[in-house]
Amino acid sequence: MLPRICNTCRSYITASGNEVKGLIKSPLSVPGISGRYAQALYSAGYKKKNLEILEKDFEEINLLMAEVPQIKIIINDKSFKKDDKTIILRKILEKGKFDKLICNLFELLVENNRLSELESIMKSFSRIMSAHRKEVMCTVTTASPLNEKDKKKLTENLKKNLKSGEKLILQTVINSDIIGGLIVEMSDKRLDMSIATRIKEIANSLRTLI
Incomplete structure (x- = not known):
């Protein structure tokens, strides 16, 4: 056995x-x-x-x-x-x-x-x-690399969403296709603030007016 x-x-x-x-x-x-x-x-x-x-x-x-x-x-x-x-x-x-x-x-x-x-x-x-380590994975996608000042500010804001004892594990991804802005994926949540998505939304709105 x-x-x-x-x-x-x-x-x-x-x-x-x-x-x-x-x-x-x-x-x-x-x-x-x-x-x-x-x-x-x-x-x-x-x-x-x-x-x-x-x-x-x-x-x-x-x-x-x-x-x-x-x-x-x-x-x-x-x-x-x-x-x-x-x-x-x-x-x-x-x-x-x-x-x-x-x-x-x-x-x-x-x-x-x-x-x-x-x-x-x-x-x-x-x-x-x-x-087990109470790590919260977060992926931030931007069109170009964030400078240290912006990255620090973003990290501080993201940490405000954590519960007591949790640790933020931040991963940054570069994707020029989003044009500008950023996409934040944290746990099971996704916040798309990219320019590419905004352009699509505007285009869809314009189609409904035609």
């Missing part, structure tokens, strides 16, 4: 809503199978107090897959027998000295034919960890 993480994952996969007992609730609900695996891993990691280690391990696994394409081939190749795939991946993970929970997760994914969900699980786990 596989270790605790496997039972934790199975609980998440077979249960829904508040049916899961004895598990730490994730600070972010992520839909889908990959979300359930990520939330199960979060619960197990929280109990072991090694969430940061798991997050770091996933970052290293991402780098490893980018540097060694053969690992992705092994993960995605369905012609590999489960036992062979488990042995190969176990050796890779043990050599990299990855956390036991990560190793157990890989074994469970092989057992359940879910290795194809790995990258999605890692992304889901990253989102959960961001929520």
